[in-house]
Amino acid sequence: MYGSLIRKDIKSELRRPQFVLGVIFFQFCLLFLFFLFQDGDLDSRWWANLFWVNLLIAAMSLVLKNFSQESADEYAYYYQLTDPITIYIAKASYNLMLLLFAAAINFILFQLLFEPKSVNHPRFMVLLFTGVLGMSLSLTLVAFMAGFARNASVMIYILVLPIIIPMFLLLIRSTMDAVDDIYINWLGDLTLVIGIDVLMLAAGIGLFPYLWRR
Amino acid sequence: MKHNWWKILCVFLFLYVIIAGFLVPLRPGIKTVNMSTAHAGQPLTLTAHGYNTNWSIESGQIRSWLKYSDSLVIEAHQVHVVGNTELTSQFRIPSAIPDGKEAMSVSLIVDHPTDGPAVLPNALIIKRGKKSDASIPWPGDAIVDLNFKKRFAFPYRNIIFETIRNTYFHVPLWMAMYGLLVLATIYNILYLWKGDMWKEERAFHLTSVALVYGTLGIATGMMWAEFAWGTFWNWDIKQTMSLLAMLMFVAYVFIRFSIADESARRRFNAVYGIFAFIMIFPLLYVVPRMAPSLHPGSGGNPAFGSDDMDNTMRMVFYPAIIAYFLLGLWLAQLSYRLSRIKQILLFKN
Numbered sequence: 001m002y003g004s005l006i007r008k009d010i011k012s013e014l015r016r017p018q019f020v021l022g023v024i025f026f027q028f029c030l031l032f033l034f035f036l037f038q039d040g041d042l043d044s045r046w047w048a049n050l051f052w053v054n055l056l057i058a059a060m061s062l063v064l065k066n067f068s069q070e071s072a073d074e075y076a077y078y079y080q081l082t083d084p085i086t087i088y089i090a091k092a093s094y095n096l097m098l099l100l101f102a103a104a105i106n107f108i109l110f111q112l113l114f115e116p117k118s119v120n121h122p123r124f125m126v127l128l129f130t131g132v133l134g135m136s137l138s139l140t141l142v143a144f145m146a147g148f149a150r151n152a153s154v155m156i157y158i159l160v161l162p163i164i165i166p167m168f169l170l171l172i173r174s175t176m177d178a179v180d181d182i183y184i185n186w187l188g189d190l191t192l193v194i195g196i197d198v199l200m201l202a203a204g205i206g207l208f209p210y211l212w213r214r
Numbered sequence: 215m216k217h218n219w220w221k222i223l224c225v226f227l228f229l230y231v232i233i234a235g236f237l238v239p240l241r242p243g244i245k246t247v248n249m250s251t252a253h254a255g256q257p258l259t260l261t262a263h264g265y266n267t268n269w270s271i272e273s274g275q276i277r278s279w280l281k282y283s284d285s286l287v288i289e290a291h292q293v294h295v296v297g298n299t300e301l302t303s304q305f306r307i308p309s310a311i312p313d314g315k316e317a318m319s320v321s322l323i324v325d326h327p328t329d330g331p332a333v334l335p336n337a338l339i340i341k342r343g344k345k346s347d348a349s350i351p352w353p354g355d356a357i358v359d360l361n362f363k364k365r366f367a368f369p370y371r372n373i374i375f376e377t378i379r380n381t382y383f384h385v386p387l388w389m390a391m392y393g394l395l396v397l398a399t400i401y402n403i404l405y406l407w408k409g410d411m412w413k414e415e416r417a418f419h420l421t422s423v424a425l426v427y428g429t430l431g432i433a434t435g436m437m438w439a440e441f442a443w444g445t446f447w448n449w450d451i452k453q454t455m456s457l458l459a460m461l462m463f464v465a466y467v468f469i470r471f472s473i474a475d476e477s478a479r480r481r482f483n484a485v486y487g488i489f490a491f492i493m494i495f496p497l498l499y500v501v502p503r504m505a506p507s508l509h510p511g512s513g514g515n516p517a518f519g520s521d522d523m524d525n526t527m528r529m530v531f532y533p534a535i536i537a538y539f540l541l542g543l544w545l546a547q548l549s550y551r552l553s554r555i556k557q558i559l560l561f562k563n
Binding site for chain 1 (some may be wrong): 473496500
């Protein structure tokens with residue numbers, strides 16, 4: 001069931017790739033703007049901040065679009081087909097893949113545009129994965145709500161930002177350390193981020209069935 | 215009347231908290247001394263300025279000490295009272311500094327027969343003196359027979375002074391806010407479980423009152439910060455995180471006004487309310503501990519309330535929590551009833 005739901009999402013995304021390409025283009029434009037201003041020279045603080053904020057903006061558009069492209073009839077069809085927890089996990093895994101793709105693009109753009117940093121890659125990848133996991137779990141829950149609002153694109157900012165900022169503070173701080181390759185309590189920060197991920201997963205599994213109910 | 219006893223209790227407790235919180239005096243204390251360093255092995259004349267003290271009354275019985283530890287105490291051989299809030303004491307500082315250190319920090323203690331003892335912690339630093347000074351041994355003084363008086367007064371604390379009264383406003387407001395949020399979450403869960411829309415309506419009004427309380431909590435905290443930290447807002451991690459927590463509940467209120475479909479809106483509100491309630495704990499209790507902070511209870515600082523509160527303060531502090539909580543319930547109830555009447559009228563037309 002998970003497989004077919006995810007495959008369906010991937011197929012419908014590939015059928016109309018303009019949107020994902022548009023988001024990548026947007027990421028590139030934003031970073032290019034910074035490149036022109038900063039002359040390709042970013043310190044680790046700016047590097048970490050810009051990396052995550054850029055990724056967050058792209059992620060919000062990607063996830064919101066994934067929900068808003070489906071009609072109420074489609075939801076009714078899913079509702080007959082399977083239980084909401086399956087749908088939540090399938091959607092969250094699909095969003096995880098999508099966001100990992102966006103993160104990879106983001107990382108490549110950073111390496112191309114800004115002078116390569118002495119990034120501690122394994123550590124950075126672990127941080128990236130936990131961060132993207134938390135983003136996909138919370139965004140899946142919240143984008144579904146925001147999709148119902150009249151002003152969905154504004155609503156998603158209002159709903160997501162307060163929830164995700166504490167995780168982002170931890171992520172940006174430990175990304176800074178990973179970029180400088182220094183060790184200041186990064187395992188503590190990582191544990192906290194994973195803790196927030198688990199909290200979000202539990203909240204998602206517990207609460208999504210109630211959102212889904214018609 | 216039988217069902218409204220808690221409203222009467224709320225009014226009484228609230229008046230009690232306001233009156234007691236503002237009118238009960240502080241205990242006498244020592245504000246400043248006229249110097250910050252002294253040299254070992256030399257005589258010292260120290261002028262202390264008191265707060266709420268009555269030193270001119272029974273001035274003959276005032277004693278004062280400089281205390282390094284429980285066993286190392288220097289008693290003043292002469293105490294001269296200048297005025298109600300000013301006194302001069304003369305000490306002979308011993309020439310040896312214990313533990314082979316370069317300097318030691320001592321506290322000043324002044325005992326008055328009716329006021330009771332007053333303490334200035336770390337009043338001054340005594341540095342190692344010159345070798346040529348006469349050798350004065352440590353006296354065998356001890357602090358005895360302090361005139362502890364039982365009286366209804368708040369403790370005197372040196373950095374916060376009179377703003378210690380904010381303990382009855384800033385802290386209980388947050389606690390009452392948590393109480394209201396717990397109640398709102400219970401109503402939210404009941405709504406999701408049983409589907410009674412009025413439960414969700416109650417939860418919404420409870421959360422709105424909690425939002426007002428949180429905003430007031432931030433405002434009172436800012437006033438306290440202005441006094442104790444020197445600025446209203448310095449982006450302390452605790453301030454930032456509580457601002458974020460408030461933003462979360464602003465987002466909760468936003469949902470109500472931006473989703474047209476009523477049943478979807480109620481479900482979303484309930485779900486987001488529960489989610490926000492869960493996220494408060496990492497926001498306010500996990501993340502602030504990880505960063506340096508001036509706020510008590512985070513960044514390694516001890517929480518206010520365990521050591522800093524005495525029994526007199528507890529007599530106002532606990533009623534304050536109950537009073538604000540009941541007041542919040544009352545406000546939420548009124549606003550809930552108003553909204554319910556409006557919705558029923560709308561439905562009938």
